[in-house]
Every structure is written in C-alpha cells, then in structure tokens.
Amino acid sequence: MTTPLSWLPLPASPGRAEDEPASGPDDQALDPVQLAALHRGRDAGEAAAGWVRELAGRQEDERHALALEHAAAGIERASHQEVIPGCDGQLAEELRYSLGADVLLGATYTGTLPELAPGERLPLVAVCALAAAMPSCVLGDLPRELTLLADELDAATTAGRAATTATGSAG
Template identity: 60%
Template sequence: MTTPLSAPPPHSDTHETEAPDGEDQAQRAAELAALHRAADAGEAAAAWVRELAGHQCEEDHGRLLERVAEAIVQASSREIIPDSDGLLTEELRYTLAAGVVLGASHTTGTLPELHDGERMPLITVCAIAAALPSCVLGDLARELNLLASELAAAIEAGRTATAAGDARVLPLRQLRALGHEHGDPLNRLAYRGVFDSAVESFEIALHYQDGRGEEACEEALHNALAAAGPGIAAAALLRVASDPALGLDLDQWEHLHRLATELDLDVVEDLGGANGDGTTDPTQPRPA
C-alpha cells in the first residue's frame, strides 16, 4: 500500500516541479553576470578617475580623486548586496557627490585641473556608481546592466574629453614625433598615389590637346586638379578625424572616414597602411 508520503501529489507534473529551480538558476546566473559587468565598469571608471588624479599639481586634489576612485570601486562591487536596503554609507554618498568637481578647494583655494568636457562625465560616473547598490531593491540583473551600460558611456565621454584636452596642450614637437607631419611614410605613400593620378590625367589631356598651345595646358591642368582633388580632400578629412584635440566621438569619426572613402578609397587605404607601410622609395612608380 502506498503511503501518503510516497504518493505524488494530485495533478503533479515533473516539468512543473522542476521549472522553478531552472528559472532560479537562470536568474542567479543573469544576476551574477550583471554583478561582474557592474564591477568591471566600476574598475574602468576608477582607472579614468585615477588618471585625473595623476594630472593634479595640488596633492590635495589628487588625494581626493584617489578616494573617489576607490569609492567607485566599492560602490560598484562590495556595496551591491542582495536582500540589503540598497543604501550607501554616508561617507560613500559624500565622496561620490557632485562636489567632486570642486575637489579640495576648501583647503587649497583652487579648483582641480580638469579639461573642458571632463567635469560632466566625472559627475555622471559618480552618480551612476552611487546608484548601483539600489538595484538590489528591483530587478537586479536588468537594472545593473542598464546602469553599467550608462557608466561605460560616461567613461567613454570622459576619456574622449581627456584625450582632446591633452592634445590641445601637447607641444608641436611631440605631435611631430607621433607622426603628424608630412614626413610620415604613409603620408608619402598617399601623396604619391594622388600625384601619379594627377600626372596621368595631365599627360592624357595634354596628348589629346596637342597643338592648342596655352589652351591645351589649361585643359590638362584642369584634368590634373580634378583627378587630385578628391584624394586631397579625403586625406584632409582623415587628418581631421584623427586629431584628438577635436574630441570626436566614434560616430563622428566613422562619418568622416565614410566621406573620405567615398572620395578616394585608395588614399584611405594608403593612410591606413592597407597598401603597405610606405617605407618603399616614394620616387618609384606605384604597383599596378
């Protein structure tokens, strides 16, 4: 006789009894992945803030930003505690407040040395980090992933502003050392391509205009300029796109590259190194 303990409950279904466990495991896996993502974003944000700290001449500003970096790491990892009240300690809330852009001005009488465009991302990074622990009160995985994405976007904006600001104060000799001068082998390669195209157009036009004197030269020169123009414009667009002082975002950079490609694909490939490293003798004809 079957005892009540060994009998299955009425209308039981094996899949129904196992489903909650499977759902719980999937939820726990999603939450764990979101926790790792938040921690990684926090580490990246803290690394950028530490760079800002390293730019400070006033030690007090540097130390304060170092504390902010540590607070970001803590708020994006150890402070995200499931089943807690989701609140930060008063010290962490104070450290991550918007006053971070004022630094230690109450003791130094100066403001932190921040480039244009760095302050807003810095405030945003701190605000998002401070909000991360509260995700435990709602849909942890979904909310953490959303805030981690926003934190990554704020970091990207901050790093773009930092790169642009650094480039604006970079001495000219350093820019040259980085290859921003006409002696760059890839520049020479691109120039040779544009030059060859112009010469070919010039010679063809001059050949068919034989015997027309000055008019023939003008027509040939017109053809040469028409052949060289798109390549020159493409090269100029690429130089603008690669200038960190402009602080272009990825969409703007891609847009300029797309325009340059439409103007002259060969120049884009030359300057990108797709057609070689540009170290061959630029006086030799380009390969067909």
C-alpha cells in the first residue's frame, strides 16, 4: 500500500540542479479539505477500477480483456495520479483513449463486442467519463468538484456491480 498521496512529487531538494524542474506540492502543502478530497477521488477510482477488472476477467477474447484492463488502469490513474493541484488539469492522450466510450466496443478488429451483461454498458461508460473528468478539478474548486465526481463514480460503480450481480444470479 502506498502512503497518503505518495504519487505527488516530492519538493525539490537543496542540491537540485538549476536546470531540473521544480516538483509539485507534497502532502504538507495541501490543506486537510483538499487532502480528504484527493483521497476520496482515489478510493472511488480504485473501487471503479476493481469492477472494470471483474468485467475484464470474464472476457473470453483476451483482446477485449486487455482493453478493459487498460480502462481500469486509466480509471485509477485519472482519479489519483492525474489529479495534481497546481497542474494544468489536462488528461494525457493515452488516458483519453483508454477511457473513451469505445471501451464498449472492445478491441479493434475483433469482429465481436466485449461480453457485457444488460445494465453494465451505461455504468461502464459513466465510470470512464467521470474518471476522465477528475483531473480538471484542479482548475476549479477541487474539494467540492472532486468529491461530487467521486460520489457519482461510486454511484456508477454500484449500478454496474448491481447489474453484474443481477445477471450472475439470474444465469
């Protein structure tokens, strides 16, 4: 397990070379409300990614499983490592791709769709879209916005898990 917000860059050391860029804020530079919101976003992202990994584990086609694994990793990264106060709030291109709505279509050129139960598609798109929106919270009222997105991410994950459970008990 990582320490709280261990992904945040450490402050520059006194021996840092002049041409090295200064690092971003650390835990001590954040107020307790911001810190709580960042932890909340991380926790919601981890829960959502766990559900998406369950979907990946059900796939017979390894290419679809890999696409869902990439989405799960993207959800974790976008809800945690990309939410850095003081940064530009932009989502990296590879994350935009892995969290795009085409996660529903699965891997390209397979001729098939991922195996998703009724009711799982909409929550899957929702968790990807909500995670993708999280980095932009650093540009506004981070605690309020990130907490709202984390709450909605939890709700989408809960709806997805409910659909997964309903299908598992019906089949």
